[in-house]
Amino acid sequence: MFREKVTICSRLLQWKCVESRVDNKRLLYGRFTLSPLIKGKAETIGLVMRRILLGEIETMCITRAKFIKLPHEFSTIAGVEDSIQEILMSLKQIVLRGNLDGIHGATICFSGPGYLLSQDIILPPSVEIIDNSQYIAKITEPIDLFIELIIERNCGYRRKSPKNLQDGSYPTDAVFMPVINANYSIHSYGNENDEKDNHEILIFEIWTNGSLTPKEAINEASRNLIDLIVPFLQVEEEKLQVEKFKTRLVLPLYPLYDQHRKLLRNEKVKRMERDLEFEHLYIDQSELTPRIYNCLKKANINTVLDLLYTSREDLMRIEHFRLEDLHRLQKLTFQS
The missing domain is CATH 1.10.150.20 (5' to 3' exonuclease, C-terminal subdomain)
Structure with missing residues (x-):
């Protein structure tokens, strides 16, 4: 009797993208809905997903820059209109898209005069620039400007170190945050006087910088949420036995998704999902x-x-x- 009810509830739960638009190359918008939810669930899901979206999704950005023959970051380069600090600020705002892990190098080799743009950055394979027209500096004289860059993949916000590195490179504030903003709202519908017929709908609005689409961001946040929950569900097979005089429900071994982070939908996972719904019966x-x-x-x-x-x-x-x-x-x- 209980298992049939759980199956029906799981089948009715739907996650939809109701609006998607591109305001510009560095501003994408998406609106999503999740329903029907039992009263009280929407707030929990909305709060957790928003925190993950804003601070725990990985992306790539430029974290260091090294100028050839430059004594310190407050120096000026002859023939360059912008200061070193302004160039570092512009480099920090370059939006990259890629799945490379670890630390990678990139270079800029530009001959002036002219405008140095993001399209002039030579990137490693599998990394691309979202907006090739992003401004970096203005070169006013016929000089060659060479800059070595360091690209990293991480999540959150990292302030630059107050001290420059020994190799002569200058760190920048690293903004590993592809989601610019995320908001959610909760709407109730049904009969307020009947708990069984009183449900909620969760509406999510997401803005990204273009390195991820809003749909990709919410999928990534969902996988990160699974990463947080899985350790609580991991148990050894030999411990999954019912004690002789006990009638206790034992959770089966929860299989992790594979190296491509795709959840393995086998029979054990489906059975566990049904059992977890008993919490709301x-x-x-x-x-x-x-x-x-x-x-x-x-x-x-x-x-x-x-x-x-x-x-x-x-x-x-x-x-x-x-x-x-x-x-x-x-x-x-x-x-x-």
């Missing part, structure tokens, strides 16, 4: 006698998941709970 939905129901409520057993995680010994310690009550619960809970 309350015992008043089951065919319990009033006396058994009252005994469980007094023991603070409110959901089917609470019941499944309560051992036989703990149940028998409940006041007025009898052995025949235990047999009745086993028939109701574990019928296939």
Whole structure:
């Protein structure tokens, strides 16, 4: 009985992209909805997803620059209109797209006069510049300007070190944040007087800098959320045994998604997902006698998941709970 209800709820839950637009190369917008959600769930999902979107999605950016024959970052380069600080600021704003891990090098070799743009950066393979027209500096004289760059992949925001590196390169503030902004709102619908017919819809709005689309950003955030949850579900196979005199639900080994970060949808995962839904099935939905129901409520057993995680010994310690009550619960809970 319970498993059928869980299957229906899972099938109704839908995640949709209702709007997507490109304002410019460095500003993409997407609006998404997730529904129907049990009252109270939307706030939890919205808060967690927003924090991950804004601070835990990886991207690439320029983190260091080295100018040939430059004594310090407050020096000036003859024939260059912009200061070193202004050039570093422009380099920090270059938006890159790529999946390379670790630290990689890039170079700029420009002959003036003219405008030095982001398209003049020589990048490693598999890395691209989102907007080739981003301004870096203005060269006013016929000189050759050579700059060595360091590109890294990370997440969040990293302030530059107050001291320059020993190799003569100058660090920049690293902004590993492809999501510029993320907002969510919650809307209720249905019958407010009936808990079973009162649902919520979660609406997400996401703006990115172009290194990821809003849809890619929300997919990446979902995978990061799975990374946070999986360690709690990892257990050894030999420990997945029911103790001799206990009727306890045991979670199967949760398989991790493969090296391409794709979740393996095998039978164990599907079975575990159904079992996790028991957390939202309350015992008043089951065919319990009033006396058994009252005994469980007094023991603070409110959901089917609470019941499944309560051992036989703990149940028998409940006041007025009898052995025949235990047999009745086993028939109701574990019928296939």
